[in-house]
Amino acid sequence: MRQVLEKIYVSDEGQATITCPQCGLTRQARVDQYRGRKHTIKVNCSCGIGFPLTLEFRRNYRKRAELQGTYRILSNGGGGGPAKIYDVSRNGIGFTVSGVHSIKVGQRALLDFTLDNRKQSRLQKEVVVRSVDRNRIGCEFNSHQAFDKDLGFYLQP
Template sequence: MTKTIHILIDDRSESSAITCPHCGRKKTIPNEQLCKSDRPLRVKCSCQNVFALVTNRRRFQRRDVNFTGDMMQCTSHKRLAVIDITSLSVEGIGFRAQDIELQVGDTFTVAFNLDDDSETTIVDEIVVCNINQGTVGAKFMARNGYNPEIDFYLMDEDCKGSFE
């Protein structure tokens, strides 16, 4: 069975480093070459190992999560729905909402708690960017779309030690 590797492609860089899962060799490949297809790329290392490479073009990494939260009207903060948050990044959120019709461009306020030691509360406005098979992708609007609490939450554990 072919192993699948996922990499995040940073649009601010011209190339990305790929590491063979078998031998650990690294190779730098131009992002332009990596982004030619929406399908997984078949890669063959010089050690003869073959693996699939799935690219994800985002400015910030997205992490799968499992939180519940509230979706509210922006002005009155009247609760419209309970949402199941499935993914999180510094700039956006992925969730499922039941019993509510959503359209691209809709704006709401969301509120949820992270599962960190402090159970950090996040309250932010979002705009719906896409809806795919019941999963909603939205961008945070406050603070120019950047949330430092979420950034710290998503940071690798190795890096957090230097800030605590």
């Protein structure tokens, strides 16, 4: 039987609260040494069970999504096209593009997309590209933009 990989959120102080899925024992652990890297670790409980978990250092909840939109590069070369948003948080967004692109870390872009909420809210967000992994683009929302109320409601778990 395959174990479910549990995601543990880490506090700003580097503390993680780990609960054993077998016996329910909960303990605090310092995990600062893993910050800055994506990490899956195996934990052994005093009850004898070992289980894997993923440490999540993000500051904000990231919601999985399947939203359609477009992007337009605003700096260093231009370009744009269709985008499929796969996750969104209070501070950023991830999307994929199809085909060949020339998107680079540090570029500014404008994303235009519609939330799949009741109001079908259309948002336009200026972003800065923070990561490029083939066709997966990770962006941070421009910090001088006011927080969007529709996005806030959309992100509620």
